[in-house]
Amino acid sequence: MCGIVGCVLDKPAAPTIIESIKKLEYRGYDSVGIATLTDKINVKKGSGQIKDVDNAIKLTEIDGNIGIAHTRWATHGIPSKENAHPHCDCEDKISVVHNGIIENFEELKKELTEEGHQFKSDTDTEVIPHLIENYMKEGLNLLKAVQKTVKRLKGSYALAIISTDEPDKIIGARNESPLIVGLSENGNFLASDVPAILKETKRVIFLDDEELIELTKDDVKVMDLDLNIKEKTVETITWTADMAEKGGYAHFMLKEIHDEPQIIKDTLSESANIKEIVNKFKKFKRICFVACGTSYHASLIGEYLIETELGIPTEVILASEFEFFKKTLDDHTLVIFITQSGETADTLKALKIAKEKSETLAIVNVVGSTITRKEGAHHVIYTRAGPEIGVAATKTYLSQLICIYLLVAHMAENDELLNKLEDLSEQTEKLLSKEEQIKEISKKYKYASDFFYIGRGFNYPTALEGALKLKEITYIHGEGYAAGELKHGPLALIDNNIPVVGILPPGPSYGKTYSNLQEIKSRGADLIVLGSKNDKNLNGIEDKLLFDNEIDEKMAPLLYIIDLQLLAYYISVAKGIDPDKPRNLAKSVTVQ
Ligand code: AGP
Numbered sequence: 067m068c069g070i071v072g073c074v075l076d077k078p079a080a081p082t083i084i085e086s087i088k089k090l091e092y093r094g095y096d097s098v099g100i101a102t103l104t105d106k107i108n109v110k111k112g113s114g115q116i117k118d119v120d121n122a123i124k125l126t127e128i129d130g131n132i133g134i135a136h137t138r139w140a141t142h143g144i145p146s147k148e149n150a151h152p153h154c155d156c157e158d159k160i161s162v163v164h165n166g167i168i169e170n171f172e173e174l175k176k177e178l179t180e181e182g183h184q185f186k187s188d189t190d191t192e193v194i195p196h197l198i199e200n201y202m203k204e205g206l207n208l209l210k211a212v213q214k215t216v217k218r219l220k221g222s223y224a225l226a227i228i229s230t231d232e233p234d235k236i237i238g239a240r241n242e243s244p245l246i247v248g249l250s251e252n253g254n255f256l257a258s259d260v261p262a263i264l265k266e267t268k269r270v271i272f273l274d275d276e277e278l279i280e281l282t283k284d285d286v287k288v289m290d291l292d293l294n295i296k297e298k299t300v301e302t303i304t305w306t307a308d309m310a311e312k313g314g315y316a317h318f319m320l321k322e323i324h325d326e327p328q329i330i331k332d333t334l335s336e337s338a339n340i341k342e343i344v345n346k347f348k349k350f351k352r353i354c355f356v357a358c359g360t361s362y363h364a365s366l367i368g369e370y371l372i373e374t375e376l377g378i379p380t381e382v383i384l385a386s387e388f389e390f391f392k393k394t395l396d397d398h399t400l401v402i403f404i405t406q407s408g409e410t411a412d413t414l415k416a417l418k419i420a421k422e423k424s425e426t427l428a429i430v431n432v433v434g435s436t437i438t439r440k441e442g443a444h445h446v447i448y449t450r451a452g453p454e455i456g457v458a459a460t461k462t463y464l465s466q467l468i469c470i471y472l473l474v475a476h477m478a479e480n481d482e483l484l485n486k487l488e489d490l491s492e493q494t495e496k497l498l499s500k501e502e503q504i505k506e507i508s509k510k511y512k513y514a515s516d517f518f519y520i521g522r523g524f525n526y527p528t529a530l531e532g533a534l535k536l537k538e539i540t541y542i543h544g545e546g547y548a549a550g551e552l553k554h555g556p557l558a559l560i561d562n563n564i565p566v567v568g569i570l571p572p573g574p575s576y577g578k579t580y581s582n583l584q585e586i587k588s589r590g591a592d593l594i595v596l597g598s599k600n601d602k603n604l605n606g607i608e609d610k611l612l613f614d615n616e617i618d619e620k621m622a623p624l625l626y627i628i629d630l631q632l633l634a635y636y637i638s639v640a641k642g643i644d645p646d647k648p649r650n651l652a653k654s655v656t657v658q
Contacts, residue, residue: 067139067652068151068165069093070245071262072132072226072236074283075253079133080126082266087135088116089261089310092318092455092646092653093165094139097150101161102130103233109161111150115647131253131283132236134226136163139652142171143188153192155199156184159230160208162198164191165258166222166243167657174218194219198227208232209280212239213293216278222411222656226256238279243656244409244436245279247271249300253283259654260303260434261310261453268303272434275441301434309452319456319539319645323631327494329461330624332450333468334491337476337484340469343427343445344476350425351398354391355382356416358655360459360534361404364466366527367623368402371470374620375478386658388416395423403428403443404470406454406462407654408435415658417443429469431462447473456646457653458538460631463531467624486621493615497628500611504629507594507609508636514565517544518591519630520552521569522579528569528623532630539638539645549575549582562590567633569626570597570604573619594633596626 069090073079079102087098098119099111108128112119116137119125136151143149152161168174171190174197179185183196194215201211208229216223222242228235238245238256248255248263248270255263256279260270273279273288277296280287288296315321353372355365365382372380383391385403395401401420405413408430414437420426421444428443431451438446449465468487475483511517517536521529530546537544547556549568560566568583570576580603587593587607594609598617604610611629638645 067094067141067654067656069137069258069262070134070163070165070224070226070256071258072134072163072238072256072281073253074132074234074236074281076283077131077252078129079131080128083133083135084116084120084126085265086255086257086262087137089264090258091116091137092457093258094137094652095647096140096145097138097147098125098136099150099152100125100128100133100135101152101228102128102133103228103230104130106230107154107158107161107228109152109154111152112147113145113150132228132233134161134163134228134236141167141657142190149187149189151191153187153189153195155195157199160195160198160202160227162191162195162225162227164194165224165656166241168193168219168223169221170219194225202229202231208235208237209278209293212237213278213291216241217291224258234282236281238281240273240277241275242411245273246434247273247279247281247286247288249286254281254286256281259432260305261455264303264305264307264310269300270303270434271298271300272439274439303433305453310455316639317456317635317644317646319458319460319635322454322456322461323628323635324498325452325461326464326628327497329451329465330468330494331491333465334472334487336447336450336469337472340447340472341476343447344473346445347400347477350378350400353378353380354399354401355380355404356385356388356401356413356420357382357404358385358410358412360463360531361406361466363527363531363534364463364470365402365404366530367467367524368470368474370524370527371474375474375480375483385410385412385416389419392419395420397424399424401426403437404466405429405437406431406459406466408432408437409654409656411656411658413437429466431465457648457651458535458634458645463627464624471624490621490624496614497625499614500629501632503611504632505636508633508640511565512637512640514542514563516559516564517542518552518556518560518564518566519544519546519569520549520566520579520582522549522575524620524623525569525571525626528627528630529567531627532567532634535631535634536637538651539634539643539648540641541643541649542637549579552582553585557585557589560586560589560591562592565592565594567630568593568595569622570595570601571619571622571626572598572601572616575619596629
């Protein structure tokens with residue numbers, strides 16, 4: 067988590083760098099800081115979101131054409147001004163921003179403290195400027211001092227470092243935390259992710275682990291840890307700056323939900339690529355999905371599809387639990403990793419384990435992310451969702467589902483399923499038709515303290531995902547259940563204070579799920595039902611979100627989730643919460 071930016075420009079750096087770091091706020095937003103170089107290091111930092119800190123201390127009013135900045139998601143040390151980055155050495159000649167975790171910081175801090183170094187924060191990061199200080203005092207230049215320093219660090223880091231002794235450059239380093247270089251006419255950039263630099267340039271170098279970077283206004287050198295120069299490819303990004311803007315919507319999340327009709331079309335255009343990958347597959351005896359959070363829910367739908375369409379034994383394992391299941395991996399197993407960011411630490415760790423024995427496939431949104439690189443998966447399918455800034459995944463979830471449906475349709479050579487996906491794309495303009503009604507419903511339910519979501523079969527994962535969206539952005543407790551499971555315990559909780567969202571598309575499961583909803587209704591709960599317009603049984607239910615098309619239960623996960631995303635969004639707004647920046651969360655979870 068955390069976002070870092072550095073730039074060496076032919077003009078004052080602060081206004082550009084603060085605009086850039088704002089684009090990384092999805093990575094963490096509990097504190098922010100900037101350091102620039104003039105004849106000294108100038109630092110401004112504070113706790114809180116960037117706009118609030120900027121209003122209070124004017125982050126852009128700071129001289130210098132070279133600067134580094136940081137937006138934080140706290141791991142070591144509470145969110146506070148002292149713990150906000152950048153961190154400096156004892157003499158304030160070296161300044162560092164860091165994304166990652168230094169696992170051996172306690173022993174390094176003890177050693178440095180015994181040598182007389184003064185620490186001002188509780189962070190793991192602060193050992194870095196003090197180590198560099200030591201090596202520079204031995205006579206090494208900044209690059210060599212950073213080289214020696216990173217060789218002593220255990221853990222993950224993306225670093226940008228400046229020093230008054232070498233005022234024309236930034237030194238960067240990467241290991242297990244994302245870092246890219248941006249090349250522009252006005253100078254050069256380092257950043258955690260592409261949206262930070264899209265306004266300035268589309269020419270990008272994706273860095274790999276154990277690389278060091280020397281960045282000046284006119285030059286960029288990428289080196290290995292022994293300082294051998296590495297040839298790197300400059301890639302051109304197709305995302306536009308507008309894609310990472312709100313485009314007139316109140317929040318990124320709402321804009322991203324509204325992007326979904328287009329995303330369905332864009333991701334369906336991956337069909338030929340997916341077919342090509344499928345053609346390379348051998349016959350697998352087992353398929354295993356690995357993912358976290360929303361991507362885990364997309365994987366569960368993959369499990370239902372593969373089991374029903376292909377009859378291949380399939381399971382879904384949480385990435386953070388994967389190491390407990392590694393003994394059963396073999397070369398007849400395909401392991402599919404689903405990840406929006408391609409940077410989730412738990413998922414990357416699981417990938418490393420899986421690659422030792424099995425063929426791997428990543429379904430990922432961020433081009434150039436770690437899972438797509440040489441240390442990544444054997445095969446890569448891109449979801450075509452564009453940049454997603456809201457912390458709660460919305461359009462990326464839908465694009466993951468589209469990729470999974472396409473994958474299964476091609477593996478099963480099921481043209482009927484492919485045609486149904488194409489039909490969906492034609493109906494996309496209707497997808498957001500219930501927004502006003504959802505807004506109204508949300509006013510009624512904003513006072514609820516618990517919600518249940520129930521669905522059966524393909525729509526059980528939709529219930530889980532609806533509940534996760536609610537928890538993330540409204541802070542209301544939401545629990546997703548398989549419809550048939552409620553009677554095995556949770557029914558004891560149902561009373562007239564608990565709204566229940568029932569997912570009830572037409573199809574073979576309809577009858578049983580309908581009975582489960584009746585059981586709930588007769589115990590006094592308020593029902594919000596998602597179903598078909600032609601369902602006469604729903605006449606007596608007050609809050610219902612009905613679909614024009616007779617989409618069956620197999621395809622329903624692709625549409626019904628949009629309404630559940632909107633429901634969570636409008637409850638969040640009604641409660642006065644910023645849905646783009648839910649407390650304690652960050653979009654890219656790069657710690658295990
Ligand atoms: C989704 O709304 C969450 N922000 C979170 O659960 C997310 O899906 C999870 O952290 C996995 O991220 P990934 O898809 O980037 O791997």
